Amino acid sequence: MVIPAALSRPARLLGRLAVPLVGALATLAMAALFLLRPGLATRLDLRIYDHLLPLRASPRPSAVPVIIDIDEASLAAYGQWPWPRYRVADLLDSLAFYGLAAVGIDVLFPEPDRSSPDRMREELLRDRDVTVDFPGLPDELRDYDRLLARAIGRAPVVLGAYVDYREAGPAAPGPPPSVGIAERLGPGAVPALDGLPDAGRVLASLPAFLDAAPVGFVNAIPDQDGLVRQIPLVVRAGDGVFPSLALRSLMLAAGLDTLDLVSGPEGLRSVGLGGLSVPVSPQGFMLVPFAGPRGTYPYHSAAKVLERSVPREELGGRIAFVGTSAMGLSDIHAMPLDPSYPGVEIHAAVVDAILAGNAIVSPAWAPALQMAAILLSGLLSTVAFGLARPRLYIPAGVALVAGAVLASRALFARGLFVSPLYAAMTVCLAGSLLALARFQREEGRRLAIREAFSRYVGPEVAGRITGDRESLLGGQERELSIMFSDIRGFTSISENLRPREVVALLNGCFSAMTALVRASRGTLDKFIGDALMAYWNAPLDVPGHPLRAVGTALAMQEAIPGVNGRLRASLGLEIRIGIGLHTGLAFVGDMGSRDLVNYTIIGDNVNLASRLEGLCGRYGAGIVVSAETMRGCGDAFAFRFIDSIRVKGRLRPVSAFEPMRLGEAGERGAELLAWEEAAGLYRRGEFGLAAEALSALHGDHPGTRLYAVYLERALSLQENPPDDWDGVWTATDK
Numbered sequence: 043m044v045i046p047a048a049l050s051r052p053a054r055l056l057g058r059l060a061v062p063l064v065g066a067l068a069t070l071a072m073a074a075l076f077l078l079r080p081g082l083a084t085r086l087d088l089r090i091y092d093h094l095l096p097l098r099a100s101p102r103p104s105a106v107p108v109i110i111d112i113d114e115a116s117l118a119a120y121g122q123w124p125w126p127r128y129r130v131a132d133l134l135d136s137l138a139f140y141g142l143a144a145v146g147i148d149v150l151f152p153e154p155d156r157s158s159p160d161r162m163r164e165e166l167l168r169d170r171d172v173t174v175d176f177p178g179l180p181d182e183l184r185d186y187d188r189l190l191a192r193a194i195g196r197a198p199v200v201l202g203a204y205v206d207y208r209e210a211g212p213a214a215p216g217p218p219p220s221v222g223i224a225e226r227l228g229p230g231a232v233p234a235l236d237g238l239p240d241a242g243r244v245l246a247s248l249p250a251f252l253d254a255a256p257v258g259f260v261n262a263i264p265d266q267d268g269l270v271r272q273i274p275l276v277v278r279a280g281d282g283v284f285p286s287l288a289l290r291s292l293m294l295a296a297g298l299d300t301l302d303l304v305s306g307p308e309g310l311r312s313v314g315l316g317g318l319s320v321p322v323s324p325q326g327f328m329l330v331p332f333a334g335p336r337g338t339y340p341y342h343s344a345a346k347v348l349e350r351s352v353p354r355e356e357l358g359g360r361i362a363f364v365g366t367s368a369m370g371l372s373d374i375h376a377m378p379l380d381p382s383y384p385g386v387e388i389h390a391a392v393v394d395a396i397l398a399g400n401a402i403v404s405p406a407w408a409p410a411l412q413m414a415a416i417l418l419s420g421l422l423s424t425v426a427f428g429l430a431r432p433r434l435y436i437p438a439g440v441a442l443v444a445g446a447v448l449a450s451r452a453l454f455a456r457g458l459f460v461s462p463l464y465a466a467m468t469v470c471l472a473g474s475l476l477a478l479a480r481f482q483r484e485e486g487r488r489l490a491i492r493e494a495f496s497r498y499v500g501p502e503v504a505g506r507i508t509g510d511r512e513s514l515l516g517g518q519e520r521e522l523s524i525m526f527s528d529i530r531g532f533t534s535i536s537e538n539l540r541p542r543e544v545v546a547l548l549n550g551c552f553s554a555m556t557a558l559v560r561a562s563r564g565t566l567d568k569f570i571g572d573a574l575m576a577y578w579n580a581p582l583d584v585p586g587h588p589l590r591a592v593g594t595a596l597a598m599q600e601a602i603p604g605v606n607g608r609l610r611a612s613l614g615l616e617i618r619i620g621i622g623l624h625t626g627l628a629f630v631g632d633m634g635s636r637d638l639v640n641y642t643i644i645g646d647n648v649n650l651a652s653r654l655e656g657l658c659g660r661y662g663a664g665i666v667v668s669a670e671t672m673r674g675c676g677d678a679f680a681f682r683f684i685d686s687i688r689v690k691g692r693l694r695p696v697s698a699f700e701p702m703r704l705g706e707a708g709e710r711g712a713e714l715l716a717w718e719e720a721a722g723l724y725r726r727g728e729f730g731l732a733a734e735a736l737s738a739l740h741g742d743h744p745g746t747r748l749y750a751v752y753l754e755r756a757l758s759l760q761e762n763p764p765d766d767w768d769g770v771w772t773a774t775d776k
Contacts, residue, residue, distance in 0.1 A: 061428035064479045068472035069420025076409075076416060076464045085267050087461045091329075092269075092378035094454045098331035104397050107390035108357060109341045110137065110145075112366040116345040123371055127155040127186035129348075131193035133364070136347050138197035140357040143295035146200045146287045148260050148365035148373070148386045151190070151247040158186040187250060195254040200291045205259040205284065207242035207277055218244040219257040220282030221293070222300040230307045237309030237324040238278040258290030262375055262388050270377045272327045273392060275313050275320060276301070283326075288392035289313070291361050308406040320396050321403035321457070329402035329459065332391050335380035336367070339390040363389045404459045415446060415465035423472035428480070435477055442469040517631020520580050523591035523623060523671060524648055525564070526655035527555065527598065528573035530618040536572075543613055548572065550608055551617060554601050562594040567642055573655075577643055580630040588625045588674025592667060592701050595621045596679075599664045622655025623667040625674050650696065653689040657698055660773075661685065662747025669697040680707030682714060683721055684748065688772040695770040713743065724752060725769035729760040 075083065110133075112123065120129060130151075137145050154161055159176045166172045182189060194201070205218070218241040225234055244259075246252060259277070262270050276283040283301060285293065293299070293315055302314030309324030322328050332338075342352050344364070365386025366373050373385040395401050419442060426438040446465035453460050529535070529551060536544050552574060559566055559576045563584045567575040578587035598621060606616040626647030633642055654666045661684050672681050684698040707714060720735035733756040740749040755771070 060479050061476060062424060064475050065420055065424025065428060065472050068423070068475050069417060069468060072416050072420070072464055072468040072471060073413060075467075076412060081266065083463065087463050088265055088267055088269070088271065090450075090461050090463055091271065091459055094451060094459070095331065095378050097451060097455050098400060098402055098457065099333050103333040103338050104394040105340075106360055106397055107339050107393045108360050108362050109339055109367075109384070109386055109390060110344055110347055110362050110364040111341045111384075111386070112149075112344045112364070112368065112371070113341075114368050115343050116348075117368060119345040120348070123366070123368075126157045127151070127190040128183065131186070131190045133344055133348055134190075134193040134197045134199060136350055137357075137362060137364075138193075139350060140347075140352070140354055141359060142198060142357055142362050143359055144198050144200060144291040144361045146202070146258065146291040146361070146363040146389055148202050148287060148363055148389060150202055150204065150245060150260075151187075151251055152245055154248065155186040155190075158184065160184045187248060191250045191254050194251055198294055199255040200287060200294055201247050201251055201255050201257045202260040202287050203244055203246035203257050205241050205244050205261055205277055207239040218246070218279045218284050219252065220279035220284050221256075221290075223283055223303050224300055225303045225305065227305055231305045232307060232309050234303040234305035234310040235278050235281075235283070237305075238276060238283065238326050239274075241277045241279045241284050244284075256290055256294060258285050258287035260287045260385070260389075262385055264375065268376055270330075270375045270383070270388065272323075272329045273388065274326050275322055275328045275392075276303075276326045286389075286392070287363070288389040288396075289315070291363070291389070292318075292393055292396060295361050306406065311406075318396055318399070320401050323404065324406065328392065328395075329404065330377075330388065330391050331395050331400050331402050332377055332379050332383075333394060336383050336387060339387060339394070341367070361393055363387075365389075400457070402454070402457050402459055408458075408460045411460055412464055415449075415462070416468050419446065419465040419468040420472050423469050424476065427473045427476035432477070432480075435473065439469055439473045442473075517629055517633075519627055519629050521587075521626065522580055522628050522630065522643060522647070523578040523587045523625045523674070524628065524643070524651040525559075525576045525591055525595065525621060525623050526573060526652045527576075527595075527619055527621040528571075528655060530620055530659060532572040532617075535615065535617070539613070547609065547613060547615075547617070550612075551605055551619070554605050555598050555619075558594050558597045558601065562590045562597075564590065564594060568640075577628075577630075580643070581641070586674075588623075588671045589676070589678050591623050591625075592665075592671065592675050592679055595623055595665045595667075596701060596703060619664070620655055620658025621665045622651050622653070622658065623665065623671045624651035624654055625668065625671040626650070646692075650689070650692065653692070654696070654698060657684070657687070657689075661698075661700075661751060663700045665701055666698045667701055669699065672699050672701070675701070678704075680704055680714075682717065686725070686770045688770060690773055713739070717749070720749075720752070724756055727759075727763070727767045727769075729756045729763065732756040733760055 117123060130149075134145065156162070156165070159179060163174055163176075166174055176184070203218070223234075227233065241259075246257060259274075262273055264270050265272075273286060273288075275286050275289050278284070283303070285301065289301075293301070296316050298315050302319075303310060304312045304314065304319070310322055310326055311324075313320045313322055313326070320328055340356065342357070346352050347357075363386050365384060367384040367386070369382075374382050375385050375388065377383045377388075422442055423439075426442065427435060430438050443462075443466045446462035446469070450460055450462035535547070539547065548569075552569060555574055556566055559574075562578070563582070564576045564578045565580060567577060569575075578584045578591050584590060598619065602617070602619060609615055609617065624647055626645075628643045628645035628647050630643045631641065633640060633644065650668065654668060657666045658664065663684060666684060667681070675681075679701045680703070681699040681701050684700050686695050686697050688695050702710075716735065716739055720732055720739060723729075723732035723735060733753060736749055736753040736756055740746070740753050743749060759767075
């Protein structure tokens with residue numbers, strides 16, 4: 043294709059630089075977006091995390107954590123919440139009876155129990171000036187809070203507290219409880235406590251309860267989309283740390299009072315207790331690999347525990363968390379696998395993950411890796427979309443995005459969350475912009491060519507122009523190898539098909555045939571009903587075009603079994619094709635009206651090629667070529683003589699041949715030799731001898747139409763010998 047000279051050198055230079063410039067701009071835009079972290083992108087990151095989460099879900103959750111559920115059945119049996127503290131004391135005594143390793147209480151007791159007799163007497167005296175007494179009531183039942191405090195002291199209990207480190211100052215008397223730490227610092231490490239948020243405002247239970255048991259905070263902090271994915275394991279409390287309820291319960295079960303904090307240059311890296319190490323963010327948050335929706339861990343109704351009807355082996359030695367799944371008590375959270383997940387089960391999921399070593403962490407080096415992935419994706423996208431052909435855009439884009447996603451999945455399977463979002467977005471943005479830039483550049487070229495050659499409509503012309511405008515418009519005479527191919531018996535076949543099935547048949551046949559023509563540098567001219575017309579050596583020079591044409595014809599016949607296999611499956615039929623080939627001079631160029639032109643060929647040799655195709659059915663040959671085409675192939679193929687014939691509309695006789703592969707000719711050597719001898723006798727007018735030879739051939743090869751045709755002719759000519767026989771048969775039809 044000729045690019046018009048009107049395109050200046052600066053324009054051409056800008057065109058060459060467009061691809062790298064667009065790729066670089068797209069990459070820089072995504073890098074800036076990554077640094078800004080807009081809310082929408084952050085929410086997409088969270089969704090990606092949710093889709094990856096099942097990769098870390100344990101197929102068999104640990105049997106250690108269990109839930110003691112203040113459920114609807116418990117409320118129906120023992121009354122609405124809050125229960126009197128003596129009933130809670132009874133629940134703790136029952137749990138102590140089962141021999142649990144630790145009991146985490148996901149319920150706060152920040153105020154005195156108003157139902158205690160002493161408390162009721164004080165309030166009635168203050169509010170109504172009424173003095174009441176409870177004669178015969180044992181002293182231990184006068185204050186339910188004292189009763190609960192003693193029960194807490196008898197059981198391995200960890201009390202819950204709420205920490206709001208966004209506000210300063212405790213909500214309950216005294217500083218927030220803390221545990222000791224053993225801190226290990228790597229080279230250049232920042233002390234772990236420096237990166238942790240301060241406990242701030244703490245809402246805890248009454249001091250009498252705090253004196254009897256350790257405390258852990260119960261916070262489950264949702265992300266910006268309202269889903270709980272991570273929980274803080276520790277917050278800063280003076281010179282120590284305040285652990286979560288799940289972590290403190292594990293410490294109690296393991297008999298530990300100290301946590302092992304490991305920090306690096308970015309801050310806190312992991313929290314260790316005993317032989318267990320939990321990777322966390324520098325702020326002390328742990329991503330929770332939830333094993334499944336609610337009900338993943340064993341639930342036991344608080345009512346049944348009070349009745350001590352739960353089998354002892356189902357609770358003994360385990361870590362229990364006391365909480366509620368009742369909808370009205372406002373301890374329901376949304377998490378990736380369940381929109382109504384009880385908060386008490388979050389603690390169980392944390393314990394399960396820590397014990398299984400199944401924690402997830404977004405490593406401190408994740409931002410650097412994501413930035414590197416953006417730059418690499420931008421570079422690869424620039425190369426792929428800048429150099430690849432348009433049909434490869436989608437496969438290239440899918441491959442690059444899939445690479446980022448698979449790398450992220452591989453890291454996630456190892457407990458590391460590095461989002462592929464920005465790398466994938468870089469591929470999409472760079473690919474879209476580069477495709478648009480290339481499209482606009484190519485469209486500019488097409489517009490320039492269309493301005494110079496505005497009358498052209500054929501795609502073959504637009505794709506193969508190599509000369510100047512005048513030579514193309516004027517046309518030229520060239521030696522061409524011309525092919526006609528049609529489907530044998532198409533009319534009778536199509537009579538039994540619906541129009542849509544006829545189209546499917548033609549499309550199935552033409553798709554395979556056209557691909558072979560194009561692969562051999564042939565030019566597809568047109569489809570004529572069930573016929574295909576093509577030629578070689580125009581508009582481009584094609585060296586050895588007769589050889590290419592014959593090779594293509596053989597390949598087309600060899601492709602027919604595959605086409606028939608598909609047609610049998612879809613339409614229940616098979617087809618045969620006939621192909622005619624001739625090599626000779628023809629006029630090639632633009633032809634048509636002022637409004638519609640086509641780049642095509644005309645001439646006597648074009649008609650002759652069509653006549654040769656018509657001989658295929660007469661002689662039962664798949665391909666019929668002229669002597670001129672045969673001579674252009676040299677020794678590349680073998681040829682069987684078909685006939686010397688005067689086709690209708692042409693006085694000069696034509697010698698017709700059937701090509702075949704050299705291997706096939708070798709296998710049929712004896713047959714072909716016998717045929718040459720019989721054909722020689724026929725051409726010399728020795729019709730009797732020819733009939734004998736042809737009869738033997740026909741007997742050995744009864745399915746060969748060529749031998750049957752010649753045998754019939756020889757017998758007829760033997761009875762009525764012509765006066766001026768020259769070996770040429772005159773056809774009376776096409």
